[in-house]
Amino acid sequence: MPVDSAIPVFDIKIMNRLLRNILLVMCPLASAGVKAEMSERVFPTTAEYIDTLEEKSNALYSLALTKSEVAENDSMLYKYYYYEASRYKALAKFDSASIYFNKCIELDSTKSQPYAELAQYHSYIAKKNPPKSEKEVSLWDVSAAALMQKAVSLDSSNINNLEMHVEFALKVRDYKYAVQSLKRLLKLRPDKMESYVLLASTYQELQRPYDALEVWNQLESVYGYTTGITNQKFIIWVNYIKDNKKALAEYDKPIKKYPYNSSFAMNKVLAYQKLGMYRSAEKYLFKCKKKYPNDISKINLELLTMYMRVQAPKKIEEVIDVVLEDKNTEFDIKGMLVDELQRDTICSGVVTEKRLKRFVETYPNEHLSYLLYANYLLSSGRMDETCQLLESSLKVDSQQEEVWSMLMEFYSQKKNLSALNSTLERAVAAMPESFEFRYRQGRWKLMNNDRPGAIECFKVAVDLSKNLDMFKSAMIACEIADVYSFMNDTTKATEWYEKSLEIDPNCILTFNNYAYMLCVQGRDLDRAETMSAKTITAEPMNPVYLDTYAWIYYTKGSYLSAQLYIEQAIKNCPNPLGEIYEHYGFILYKLGEVDKAREAWKKAYDLYEIPSDELKRIVENGELPEK
Numbered sequence: 001m002p003v004d005s006a007i008p009v010f011d012i013k014i015m016n017r018l019l020r021n022i023l024l025v026m027c028p029l030a031s032a033g034v035k036a037e038m039s040e041r042v043f044p045t046t047a048e049y050i051d052t053l054e055e056k057s058n059a060l061y062s063l064a065l066t067k068s069e070v071a072e073n074d075s076m077l078y079k080y081y082y083y084e085a086s087r088y089k090a091l092a093k094f095d096s097a098s099i100y101f102n103k104c105i106e107l108d109s110t111k112s113q114p115y116a117e118l119a120q121y122h123s124y125i126a127k128k129n130p131p132k133s134e135k136e137v138s139l140w141d142v143s144a145a146a147l148m149q150k151a152v153s154l155d156s157s158n159i160n161n162l163e164m165h166v167e168f169a170l171k172v173r174d175y176k177y178a179v180q181s182l183k184r185l186l187k188l189r190p191d192k193m194e195s196y197v198l199l200a201s202t203y204q205e206l207q208r209p210y211d212a213l214e215v216w217n218q219l220e221s222v223y224g225y226t227t228g229i230t231n232q233k234f235i236i237w238v239n240y241i242k243d244n245k246k247a248l249a250e251y252d253k254p255i256k257k258y259p260y261n262s263s264f265a266m267n268k269v270l271a272y273q274k275l276g277m278y279r280s281a282e283k284y285l286f287k288c289k290k291k292y293p294n295d296i297s298k299i300n301l302e303l304l305t306m307y308m309r310v311q312a313p314k315k316i317e318e319v320i321d322v323v324l325e326d327k328n329t330e331f332d333i334k335g336m337l338v339d340e341l342q343r344d345t346i347c348s349g350v351v352t353e354k355r356l357k358r359f360v361e362t363y364p365n366e367h368l369s370y371l372l373y374a375n376y377l378l379s380s381g382r383m384d385e386t387c388q389l390l391e392s393s394l395k396v397d398s399q400q401e402e403v404w405s406m407l408m409e410f411y412s413q414k415k416n417l418s419a420l421n422s423t424l425e426r427a428v429a430a431m432p433e434s435f436e437f438r439y440r441q442g443r444w445k446l447m448n449n450d451r452p453g454a455i456e457c458f459k460v461a462v463d464l465s466k467n468l469d470m471f472k473s474a475m476i477a478c479e480i481a482d483v484y485s486f487m488n489d490t491t492k493a494t495e496w497y498e499k500s501l502e503i504d505p506n507c508i509l510t511f512n513n514y515a516y517m518l519c520v521q522g523r524d525l526d527r528a529e530t531m532s533a534k535t536i537t538a539e540p541m542n543p544v545y546l547d548t549y550a551w552i553y554y555t556k557g558s559y560l561s562a563q564l565y566i567e568q569a570i571k572n573c574p575n576p577l578g579e580i581y582e583h584y585g586f587i588l589y590k591l592g593e594v595d596k597a598r599e600a601w602k603k604a605y606d607l608y609e610i611p612s613d614e615l616k617r618i619v620e621n622g623e624l625p626e627k
Helices: 012-026 047-061 067-072 074-090 094-107 113-128 139-154 159-171 175-188 193-205 209-223 227-241 244-257 263-274 278-291 293-309 313-324 331-343 353-362 367-379 383-396 401-413 417-430 435-447 451-465 470-486 490-503 508-521 525-538 543-555 559-571 578-590 594-607 613-620
Strands: none
Touching: 074 094, 074 113, 094 113, 113 139, 113 159, 139 159, 139 175, 159 175, 159 193, 175 193, 193 209, 193 227, 209 227, 227 244, 227 263, 244 263, 263 278, 263 293, 278 293, 293 313, 293 331, 313 331, 313 353, 331 353, 331 367, 353 367, 367 383, 383 401, 401 417, 401 435, 417 435, 435 451, 435 470, 451 470, 470 490, 470 508, 490 508, 508 525, 508 543, 525 543, 543 559, 543 578, 559 578, 578 594, 594 613
16 A cells, blocks of 8 residues: 655644744854863874975985994984884874884883874874773773873973873873873963863862862963953852852952953852842842943843843833843844743743834844744734734745745645645745755645646755755655656656665655555566565554555465455554555455455445445445456
């Protein structure tokens, strides 16, 4: 039995949720954070390095030393091994390079660079063979850290090796040695911010908060007060030392030093809120209004977001209009706030229709303002007005695929087919690269018996979706084949079923429909059985796939096997299907169970809206098919 391969379109029941999703995309919640990351180092191989090595190697070979002469001179032999190792490394022959670096160590274990080179090699292997779990530590990483530790112990002035040692040591959680190398780095480069950050973070890992504070203080002495450093010190006082008073005091220092800069004051407001001290935060914000008159917009915005955070609708009422009407506050921020309030069950009443109307009037060129108002009307069941606002939103920005879809769903629900078709045509014109709209256009033409037109739309949809959604592309190709099959164009149907399997070799729907077509045509039944068996393996309880499998067995003359699978199909079919019972009747008839066959055919006849002529003859006239 073939399956309708139509990709499901939008259901009116999910319209409200769809608009919510649109608004969520339009109004992402802002989040801020500072994260120091170490850049990954790749085992280096550059053209310039290769040229340098070749030059050095050639200079060495030009000495024309014999093997015995090299062997008698350890210094020269060390250079030979080192240049050979470097040459192999530059050629990306890392295994050979490691052998020669090890030989260098055998000759002279006091030089640091061979250890450093081997450490990089072991780190390289670790990256190529990561552990299965994030909690595990690769032995290659451990050896890389140990080798680099040896290198920096022999030469603590090499900044590059110290940096790599910090990276390797932190990776294997060897914080003690990481601290040592970070301290050395800061002596060599006291202006390097990354080293301060890593050292402070490492101290925090070691549960040494006062040492971490000291490092942040040192960084502050180099770079001056910054909100990032102050926030980090606040975290240490609160989370590690448990002293909220001193944590808040960290903000007072920069506030005093920069009396006209509100950034630190606003950070202190956030600090109050993190500690759950909302009353203190509110009082402080009112003080800030007097102290920073030029930053009133920012302060009012913070007041509103804090009231939203604690779900205080009465307080929100006091400040929301000030924020929404403030020209200095960006539209995107206002849209995000309105959307957040609409989704809040306690505070949603603050977003009144009057406010939304004024919002649209203030921002007539912002499509989001119409969507926010549309969401309000939709929740009130005012569908016609919702539709008008969606149309207005599309006039501002026609590239809103979800909004087009909502409009189509609206007209479909209203059974306004003319408006539905017109909207679909406009959507295709506005977004010609949307395979979803091309596909819907094909479905519309199919519903109106324009099969050639439907096929052309489906073909465009297949091309547009190939690189975006392989599954849907294969499904649409299958639907093209189904249409050709219905039109009795077996050659084209076969071609498109094959194309569908080229796109997605595991498309179960194509296996079923292709197998059924072959079965009905009575050709290539072994392949039909193989394809149908794959559908049963994938979905053993699917009644449609079981019916196809049963019908293939029937066509091949294996009536007992056909009976087994058709009865499984009936058992697993919650809503009886006429085609399954019609097939059941023919299978029972072949097994000699004529009375049961008549019962099955009668049930099929009752289930069909339009029974086939053969079924009519059987049920209405009592004619039995030939055996």
